[in-house]
Amino acid sequence: MSKTSRNTIARQKILELINSKKTAISHSSLQEELEGVCDRVTTYRVLERLVNESLIHRIVNVNGVVNYAPCQTCSHKEQHIHQHIHFSCISCGTIRCITDHPIAITLPENYSATEYQLTIAGTCPECL
Amino acid sequence: MSKTSRNTIARQKILELINSKKTAISHSSLQEELEGVCDRVTTYRVLERLVNESLIHRIVNVNGVVNYAPCQTCSHKEQHIHQHIHFSCISCGTIRCITDHPIAITLPENYSATEYQLTIAGTCPECL
DNA sequence: TTTATATTTGCAACAGAGTTGCGTTATGAG
DNA sequence: CTCATAACGCAACTCTGTTGCAAATATAAA
Numbered sequence: 001m002s003k004t005s006r007n008t009i010a011r012q013k014i015l016e017l018i019n020s021k022k023t024a025i026s027h028s029s030l031q032e033e034l035e036g037v038c039d040r041v042t043t044y045r046v047l048e049r050l051v052n053e054s055l056i057h058r059i060v061n062v063n064g065v066v067n068y069a070p071c072q073t074c075s076h077k078e079q080h081i082h083q084h085i086h087f088s089c090i091s092c093g094t095i096r097c098i099t100d101h102p103i104a105i106t107l108p109e110n111y112s113a114t115e116y117q118l119t120i121a122g123t124c125p126e127c128l
Numbered sequence: 129m130s131k132t133s134r135n136t137i138a139r140q141k142i143l144e145l146i147n148s149k150k151t152a153i154s155h156s157s158l159q160e161e162l163e164g165v166c167d168r169v170t171t172y173r174v175l176e177r178l179v180n181e182s183l184i185h186r187i188v189n190v191n192g193v194v195n196y197a198p199c200q201t202c203s204h205k206e207q208h209i210h211q212h213i214h215f216s217c218i219s220c221g222t223i224r225c226i227t228d229h230p231i232a233i234t235l236p237e238n239y240s241a242t243e244y245q246l247t248i249a250g251t252c253p254e255c256l
Numbered sequence: 257t258t259t260a261t262a263t264t265t266g267c268a269a270c271a272g273a274g275t276t277g278c279g280t281t282a283t284g285a286g
Numbered sequence: 287c288t289c290a291t292a293a294c295g296c297a298a299c300t301c302t303g304t305t306g307c308a309a310a311t312a313t314a315a316a
Contacts, residue, residue, distance in 0.1 A: 004263080004313075004314090005263085006262095006264065006311085006312050006313070008263090008264065008311080010264085010265080011264090027303085028302080039265070039266050039267075041265080041267080041303090041305090042264080042265055042266070044302090044304080046264090049264095060189075060191070060192045060245075061188075062188060062243050062244075064188045064192045064193070064194055065192070065302090066192055066302085085233065090242065098236065100236075101235065101236055102234075103232065103233050103234075105213065105231050105246075105248075106229065106230075106231075107213070107229065107248065107250075108226065108228075108253075109253070110253035111226075111248075111251070111252060112250045112251040115190050115249040115250065116247075117190045117245065117246075117247045117248070118247075119244075119245045119246075120233075120235065120241045120244050121242055121243040121244075122235075122241040122242045124239060125238035125239060128238050128240060132284080132285090132292080133292085134282085134283050134291095134292055136282085136292090136293065136294080138293085155273075155274085156272085156273080166294075167295050167296075168274095169276095169294085169296080170293075170294055170295070172273090172274065172275080173293075173294085174293090192302090193273090194273085
């Protein structure tokens with residue numbers, strides 16, 4: 001039996017903020033926008049919880065910076081594997097999920113995949 | 129005109145070490161194996177140089193940790209885009225380039241790609 | 257509504273990765 | 287061999303993320 005997740009103010013605001021964005025957001029940007037709602041450590045812990053509950057997902061950018069985006073297309077019950085592309089614009093800095101585009105990736109024999117990080121950097125349509 | 133790159137002892141040893149590995153290696157592991165050859169800052173700077181010269185490439189793991197691997201299949205002259213999968217084994221910790229396997233990724237209209245980070249975590253054949 | 261308890265929080269301190277400035281060393285072109 | 291400058295070592299710093307612990311609080315049960 002897993003422990004119950006409590007609906008605290010910090011949790012509400014953080015989830016609200018992430019869901020209100022069209023693009024992914026980093027911990028530090030999030031912290032700025034929270035403006036004293038909670039400590040930065042709390043933000044880290046809330047983000048961890050939300051990821052575990054499959055309400056948001058982590059995106060590791062090409063430079064290694066972690067960003068967070070809401071889960072839209074994925075089922076929140078089962079495996080929860082994010083097999084879609086993340087596009088990181090080097091001009092405007094935004095990171096966007098490309099969920100409506102097909103990708104075909106197959107691994108060689110006897111490789112078993114549990115997590116995908118498919119990030120592509122370049123220039124987005126707005127900046128081209 | 130670009131400035132000339134000098135063939136220093138640190139550079140030699142670092143490139144040698146990376147080329148001798150079948151799997152990617154992190155800065156810290158590299159530093160351990162160098163055993164006093166050079167300062168850790170120098171290692172960072174040499175790695176940056178080698179990446180710019182397209183002799184090695186950076187792999188960002190699913191957890192955000194940066195690793196380095198030799199460039200094999202890519203031409204060292206032109207664009208130097210690494211459009212291949214990196215597999216990170218959650219059991220033995222090794223990171224390997226899957227260069228001999230086809231992948232099909234297309235972006236939507238008006239997206240221009242300059243850098244790929246396609247990392248998949250899971251269990252490798254040796255650990256399965 | 258009140259109480260009990262386990263979750264969550266804030267704070268302080270820490271750990272690891274990576275960067276910068278600067279004075280010194282040493283590579284390699286002439 | 288000489289010399290300009292690339293590369294180095296060291297110290298100090300920034301940024302991201304983590305941990306331990308006591309205090310606060312959300313939620314389920316009384």
